[in-house]
Amino acid sequence: MWAPEPSLSSAIAVTDGRISAVGDDDSIAALIGPATERIDAAGAALLPGFHDAHIHVLAGGLGLTGCDLDSAHSLDGYERLIREYADSHAGEWVVGAGWFGDVFPGGFPDRALLDRLVPDRPAVFTSHDAHGVWVNTRALQLAAIDRHTPDPAAGRIVRDASGEATGMLMESAGELVTALIPPHRPADLRRAMLTAQDHLFSLGITSWHDAILGRYLTLPDCVPTYLETIGDGSLRARVTGSVWWPAGAGLEALDSVLGTVAECRAAGFPVDSVKIMQDGICENCTGALLAPYTGVTPETSGESVIPPELLTEIVTALDARGLRVHFHGVGDRAVRECLDAVEAARRHNGAGVSHQIAHIDVADPADLPRFAELGVTANLQPLWARADQEILERKLPMLGEQRARWHFPFGSLERAGTHLAMGSDWPVTSPDPLWGIYTACTRTAPPADSHARNPESREPMTPSERLSLESAVRAYTLGGAEIAGVADRRGRIAIGQDADLVLLSGPLSQPQDLPSLRVARTILGGTTVHRSSRS
Incomplete structure (x- = not known):
């Protein structure tokens, strides 16, 4: 049994959805009654339910129920999936997600392929990392995007040598098109949310933190769907979330953000966090770096979405109201700006709630001790920390050798005393915690x-x-529960904790065991919500 540290205990008892005893078979025998279900793990690993600390569940569900390119990784595969979807769906728009840049020559798609596959309707496909939007000519026309x-x-707006838009729109430029897409029907959003929940249960995820409660690119505002499914009990997982601070907005957004927090809390959705995006991603040079990208013309160091002085004002205001800030910080400059804002809030407000920075693709080593000093959690996406083709051919050369040494510095952060949590950023990458843990431990795929x-x-x-x-x-269980403020009920196998558990298909003693394991059973509050057909 694990607890999330290895435990010598071999048995637990559950009463009214919570763990009531932890010990051995003899010590809990008196608690067994006629209505008791006894589960024999037969030496397999029993873990606390996984907590995904950074995820976009409605987006993942829409991918599962829509035109999802994630199942392929080739131009031929994308062409087949898009053609099949367009031929079988008669809607006004063709919308999907999940493409990887390394599939395309030069790292970016253009409108020519979409024009051939979907010549008569606007087509819009968000990248797997949700930082780029690929559109066809008809979509550009509807958005009135031209050389001017x-x-x-x-x-x-990515442009060709003549100044014309190629069909690749980065970051907020995508919203010039996505704002025109007809809204999803509430019934479709509900189906996507519950489909996603079932998928996450199958992976042992019993709780998660949704990193964007609001509208972003092609993603609809998920708050109404959360409130509906929480209200009628169909959403059974334990959920917290971060209200979206509109990209680049100033303090004028504060009242609206506070209003959404109050609305969620009143409906039983325990929201106490705000998501702030401080930069983009390194792969398209929008990640904010302290020094320019290597070998990139024209020279650029990326973009700070919010000016640092304004970021400090916003974070100080949120901290003073007891709201955690969930930063998106990819580049070393963005990471420093986020830490600086927290430090300023601490000086102004004194010790307050804990904040976190997600992603941390690259950090300056001088900033690593500041995480522990300021009580800032590093929210890691472990499945990214391996040498994929796009990382080797595009990202690392632009970072340069010196910065590449600090690429996803998980171990260095831990050695500096940083509190760690983990999440998948699904649908950016797979939400499978076993895959994420494997990569965190081996730095391989x-x-x-x-x-x-x-x-x-x-x-x-x-x-x-x-x-x-x-x-x-620990980072994929208790670490996420701690930064979400729910560690008194989740994240450990201990008396008084919610009986949210994951039984694996075999023992777990070293990372090399993980590829052969699967989730045999997922238990939520003492009730089985997933059972493998092979268990």
Whole structure:
């Protein structure tokens, strides 16, 4: 049994949905009654339910129920999936998600392929990382995007040598098109949410933190769907979330954000966090770096979505109201700006609630001790920390050798005393915690991951940044519960905790065990919500 540290206990008892005893078979025998279900793990690992600390569940569900390109990783595969979907759906728009840039020559798609596949309707496909939107000519026309259209704040319209839009829209530029897409029907959103819940249960995830409660690119505002499914009891998982601070907005957004927090709380949705995006991603040079990208023309250091002085004002105001800030910080400059804002809030407000920075693709080593000093959690997406083709061919050369050493510095953060939590950022990458834990511990791709096709992904990337199995399991269970403020009820196998448990298909003693394991059973509040057909 694990607890999330290995435990010598071999048996637990559950009463009214909570763990009532932890010990051995003899010590809990008196609690067994005629209505008791006895589960014999037969030596298999029993873990606390996984807590995904950074996820976009409605987006993932819409992918499962819509045109999802995640099941392929090739131009031929994308072409087949898009053609099949367009031929079988007669809607006014063709909308999907899940493409990877390394599939396309030069790293970005253009409108020519979509024009051939969908010549008569607007077509819009969000990238797997949700930082780019691929559109066809008809969509550009409807949005009135031409050679004279200026780039919006915190966004870029990719153009060809003649100045014409290629069909690739980065960051907020995507909203020039996505704002025109007809809204999803509430029934479709409900189906997507519950489909996603079932999928996450099958992976042992019993609780999660939704990282965007609000509208973003092609993603609808998920708050109404959460309130509906929480209200009628169909959403059974334990959920917290972060209300979206509109990208680049100033303090004028505060009242609206506080209003959404109050609305959620009144409906029984325990929201106490606000999501702030401080930069983009390194792959398209919108991640904010302290020094310019290497070998990139024209020279750029990326973009800070919010000016640092304004970021400090916003964070100080949120901290003063007892709201946690869930930062998106990818580049080393963005990470520093987020830490600076927390430090300023601490000086102004004194010790307050805990904040977190998600992603942390690269950090300056001078900033690593500041996480522990300021009580800032590093919210890690472990499945990213391997040498995929796109990372090797595009990202690392632009970071340069010196910064590449601090690429996803998991081990260095832990050695600096940083509190760690883990999440998948699904649908950016797979939500499977077993895959994420494996990569965190080995810095290689899981053998079954079709998105890691190059042989280099099977070799450790910066092996000095590996985590131990115990640390990775803790970050994917108790660590997420702690930063969400629910560790008094979740994240451990202990008396008084919710009986949210994951039984694996075999023992777990080292990372190399993980590829052969699956989730045999997921238990939520003492009730089985998933059972493997092979168990």
